Amino acid sequence: MRRMTRRVRVGDVIIGGGAPVVVQGMTKTRTTDVAATVRQIEQMAREGCRLVRLAIPDREAVDALREIRRLSPLPLVADVHFDYRLALACLDWVDKLRINPGNLGGEARLRQVCRAVAQRGIPLRVGVNAGSLERDLLRRHGGPTPEALVASALRAARLAEEEGVEQLVLSAKASSAQDTIRAYRLLAENTEWPLHVGVTAAGPLFEGLVRSALALGTLLQQGIGDTLRVSLTADPRWEIRAAYWILEAAGVGGRGVVIISCPTCGRCPSARVRRLAREVKRRLADLTVALRVAVMGCAVNGPGEAREADVGLALADDGAWLFERGRLICRVRGGDMVEELCARARQLAKSGGG
Ligand code: SF4
Numbered sequence: 001m002r003r004m005t006r007r008v009r010v011g012d013v014i015i016g017g018g019a020p021v022v023v024q025g026m027t028k029t030r031t032t033d034v035a036a037t038v039r040q041i042e043q044m045a046r047e048g049c050r051l052v053r054l055a056i057p058d059r060e061a062v063d064a065l066r067e068i069r070r071l072s073p074l075p076l077v078a079d080v081h082f083d084y085r086l087a088l089a090c091l092d093w094v095d096k097l098r099i100n101p102g103n104l105g106g107e108a109r110l111r112q113v114c115r116a117v118a119q120r121g122i123p124l125r126v127g128v129n130a131g132s133l134e135r136d137l138l139r140r141h142g143g144p145t146p147e148a149l150v151a152s153a154l155r156a157a158r159l160a161e162e163e164g165v166e167q168l169v170l171s172a173k174a175s176s177a178q179d180t181i182r183a184y185r186l187l188a189e190n191t192e193w194p195l196h197v198g199v200t201a202a203g204p205l206f207e208g209l210v211r212s213a214l215a216l217g218t219l220l221q222q223g224i225g226d227t228l229r230v231s232l233t234a235d236p237r238w239e240i241r242a243a244y245w246i247l248e249a250a251g252v253g254g255r256g257v258v259i260i261s262c263p264t265c266g267r268c269p270s271a272r273v274r275r276l277a278r279e280v281k282r283r284l285a286d287l288t289v290a291l292r293v294a295v296m297g298c299a300v301n302g303p304g305e306a307r308e309a310d311v312g313l314a315l316a317d318d319g320a321w322l323f324e325r326g327r328l329i330c331r332v333r334g335g336d337m338v339e340e341l342c343a344r345a346r347q348l349a350k351s352g353g354g
Pocket of ligand 1: 300
């Protein structure tokens with residue numbers, strides 16, 4: 001069961017309070033390059049991203065926000081480190097601010113930023129990372145432990161509440177899956193604010209995906225997590241796709257077609273299944289409704305193994321069996337099978353998907 005959290009509004013997006021888990025991303029362009037940044041935001045929006053964060057490393061980036069806000073299809077989150085003046089300067093142009101309490105220059109500056117956020121009435125994310133914890137907490141906990149991460153997030157959240165901030169989102173990211181899971185469990189026990197879950201510096205596409213899937217999948221299955229970002233050293237579109245794969249696998253969301261295909265064995269040449277799976281995915285790439293489409297190498301175990309698929313093919317020598325939700329429907333000829341499968345998938349998508 002989803003953990004019930006308080007409701008936070010970022011532009012037209014709701015985080016927490018029982019709302020569906022929000023997928024967010026972060027641009028990787030120079031924020032001052034407005035055209036490239038807006039292009040990347042649009043690309044992520046097309047993949048289903050609902051909220052986008054931008055790095056604000058200097059004044060020029062603050063200046064660029066005005067135009068980016070005008071052109072962006074998504075609500076914007078400013079990501080500010082080190083310089084509290086940049087945090088103050090960008091508030092008029094964003095829907096949410098993310099700060100890291102460990103690197104903003106001490107309590108007085110943190111309070112000043114919180115007061116300005118409260119005045120502006122936008123939400124604040126207190127985003128704690130293992131790499132930049134306050135010194136006193138590192139000393140007390142003997143390093144950047146999950147307990148230290150949580151102590152930092154809760155302390156900054158209290159301080160923000162004291163300064164009148166009424167909408168908070170908390171995160172406490174470590175780079176290992178185990179520490180991330182432990183930190184968020186602890187955080188969930190100690191706050192009602194919605195949680196932004198993620199693994200920091202998770203790695204390149206495959207390694208990062210595995211680490212993120214383990215940590216975020218575990219948390220989501222325990223009902224923890226109101227918004228997520230998958231951090232990958234890869235094109236940001238992969239971060240959005242990966243986020244939906246993780247949501248789908250954890251059984252709490254998903255978007256578009258997920259292919260279920262068998263690993264193949266001596267009963268079917270693997271190249272045939274690979275080629276068909278690729279073809280089906282390509283032809284159904286425009287669907288946004290969550291749908292599981294199977295491509296199985298044979299009818300011996302095919303429909304049974306892919307029982308949870310909405311629709312699928314089980315290959316035979318001269319064609320395939322078409323099945324829907326575990327039931328064989330009809331036999332299709334080789335040349336027609338992808339056509340038939342895609343038509344049925346589209347029909348199901350029209351009626352609401354899986
Ligand atoms: S579905 Fe058929 S071809 Fe694929 S792994 Fe199972 S038995 Fe082998």
